[in-house]
Amino acid sequence: MNKNVLYRSIPKVDILLGEKQIQEMIERYSRDTVMEAIHEEMEKLRAYIGRCEEEEKAKAQIDALTDNICIAVEAMHTPNMRTVINGTGTILHTNLGRAPISPEHMRHIAEIATGYSNLEYNLEAGKRGERYSHFEKLLCKITGAEAAMAVNNNAASVMLILSSLAKGGEVVVSRGELVEIGGKFRIPDVMEQSGASLVEVGTTNKTHYDDYENAITEETKALLKVHTSNYRIVGFTEHVEIDELIPLAKEHDIPVIEDLGSGVLIDLAKYGLTHEPTVQESIAKGADVVCFSGDKLLGGPQAGIIIGKKKYIDMMKKNQLTRALRIDKFTAATLEVVLMEYLSEEKAIENIPVLRMITASLEDVSRKAKNLARILRRGELEAKIQVVPCESQIGGGSLPLERIPSQAVAIQPTRISVPELEECMRHLPVPVIPRTVNDMILLDVRTIEERQFKVIASQLKSLLSEN
Numbered sequence: 001m002n003k004n005v006l007y008r009s010i011p012k013v014d015i016l017l018g019e020k021q022i023q024e025m026i027e028r029y030s031r032d033t034v035m036e037a038i039h040e041e042m043e044k045l046r047a048y049i050g051r052c053e054e055e056e057k058a059k060a061q062i063d064a065l066t067d068n069i070c071i072a073v074e075a076m077h078t079p080n081m082r083t084v085i086n087g088t089g090t091i092l093h094t095n096l097g098r099a100p101i102s103p104e105h106m107r108h109i110a111e112i113a114t115g116y117s118n119l120e121y122n123l124e125a126g127k128r129g130e131r132y133s134h135f136e137k138l139l140c141k142i143t144g145a146e147a148a149m150a151v152n153n154n155a156a157s158v159m160l161i162l163s164s165l166a167k168g169g170e171v172v173v174s175r176g177e178l179v180e181i182g183g184k185f186r187i188p189d190v191m192e193q194s195g196a197s198l199v200e201v202g203t204t205n206k207t208h209y210d211d212y213e214n215a216i217t218e219e220t221k222a223l224l225k226v227h228t229s230n231y232r233i234v235g236f237t238e239h240v241e242i243d244e245l246i247p248l249a250k251e252h253d254i255p256v257i258e259d260l261g262s263g264v265l266i267d268l269a270k271y272g273l274t275h276e277p278t279v280q281e282s283i284a285k286g287a288d289v290v291c292f293s294g295d296k297l298l299g300g301p302q303a304g305i306i307i308g309k310k311k312y313i314d315m316m317k318k319n320q321l322t323r324a325l326r327i328d329k330f331t332a333a334t335l336e337v338v339l340m341e342y343l344s345e346e347k348a349i350e351n352i353p354v355l356r357m358i359t360a361s362l363e364d365v366s367r368k369a370k371n372l373a374r375i376l377r378r379g380e381l382e383a384k385i386q387v388v389p390c391e392s393q394i395g396g397g398s399l400p401l402e403r404i405p406s407q408a409v410a411i412q413p414t415r416i417s418v419p420e421l422e423e424c425m426r427h428l429p430v431p432v433i434p435r436t437v438n439d440m441i442l443l444d445v446r447t448i449e450e451r452q453f454k455v456i457a458s459q460l461k462s463l464l465s466e467n
């Protein structure tokens with residue numbers, strides 16, 4: 001094989017630019033991006049020829065140059081972040097974007113975001129307004145708190161609260177509540193960033209009232225409770241409830257802060273799940289400041305919601321750090337419409353996707369699973385399709401032990417292996433992320449919307465078709 005001959009047979013840039021396909025790319029996109037792709041693909045081709053052992057393969061690659069340039073240009077203009085279908089059954093899947101927002105809510109947000117809005121403009125007074133005003137009253141009404149605000153996420157809430165109320169002082173927290181919230185972020189480290197120093201009391205499994213009492217000094221600025229939402233310490237345990245800490249804090253004139261993490265606004269026990277302490281309960285028990293995530297069990301946008309006594313919320317609104325942590329118009333608009341659903345619990349369950357998925361009955365998911373299986377069988381795939389029982393989980397560090405009985409469509413490919421199929425499914429135009437167990441691909445229908453069934457079916461047909 002004469003490599004020099006091969007190198008010389010690569011079309012020159014001028015020739016490529018004259019080709020119809022390339023011309024079309026230039027017209028649709030730009031000459032600059034097409035030129036960039038031409039240079040990159042030619043570079044790759046030369047490298048390929050350099051290491052290629054077979055002349056036929058090298059020639060085929062040279063013939064594919066124009067196509068590869070076009071593919072590269074298209075890829076440059078295709079967003080990398082896209083919708084995926086969640087077949088894992090994990091409802092608040094942090095890697096898959098946690099809480100989905102309903103299309104109805106998104107229509108409102110699209111309208112707000114594509115134009116100007118009264119984000120920080122008071123239409124009554126005709127002057128500057130506050131971005132929290134759109135949802136503060138709603139939050140107070142739903143939770144019983146005096147005042148409310150929101151920041152970028154709940155980790156930011158913890159930081160802002162401590163910076164506003166305890167900078168330069170001490171905060172007492174139980175050793176049993178020093179949680180890592182995922183992605184290697186640890187509550188103690190976040191707290192240190194605020195300028196407050198942590199005073200850890202008790203042991204991992206037991207913390208007593210006396211431990212808090214003995215830790216309070218002149219320097220103590222607050223008592224902190226962290227809801228251990230993403231793990232449970234079971235067995236020989238003891239912890240101090242917030243109601244017991246309130247009188248102790250009052251005595252020393254310091255606030256009690258509670259980081260609830262998940263921030264559930266309805267009693268999940270009513271729907272057959274384990275009771276998760278609600279935001280309302282925390283406020284009713286007398287917590288001075290409570291914070292929680294917007295995109296966990298609340299089912300809204302990524303945000304850190306902070307509610308509580310007005311004097312403390314005002315201190316936070318004035319903190320310079322708030323400017324760095326503030327929410328944008330997308331979040332403000334989304335929070336308002338999602339929270340509005342909570343004015344009626346029935347509507348919240350019906351219209352907030354996360355709550356709808358959590359509370360969907362076994363009959364609902366069975367019907368959905370049968371339906372998806374029927375649609376898939378119609379495609380005559382090279383696979384065995386059946387409906388099997390499975391268990392969904394909440395995820396996102398919420399209710400870690402909870403398993404919700406669910407139904408999945410199981411796919412057992414006959415021509416390719418399960419790992420191969422799983423990989424192919426990730427590379428589909430609308431990637432499908434399944435759960436794999438043993439020799440089956442499972443699609444838990446609890447986290448799949450019915451409107452996605454047709455897309456799944458046509459894509460799987462392309463992967464597992466008999467012809």
Ligand SMILES: *Cc1c(COP(=O)(O)O)cnc(C)c1O
Binds near residue numbers: 156229303
């Ligand atoms: C999840 C969680 C956080 C962090 O919330 P984000 O909104 O993900 O930043 C903080 N504290 C607790 C207890 C949590 O469970």
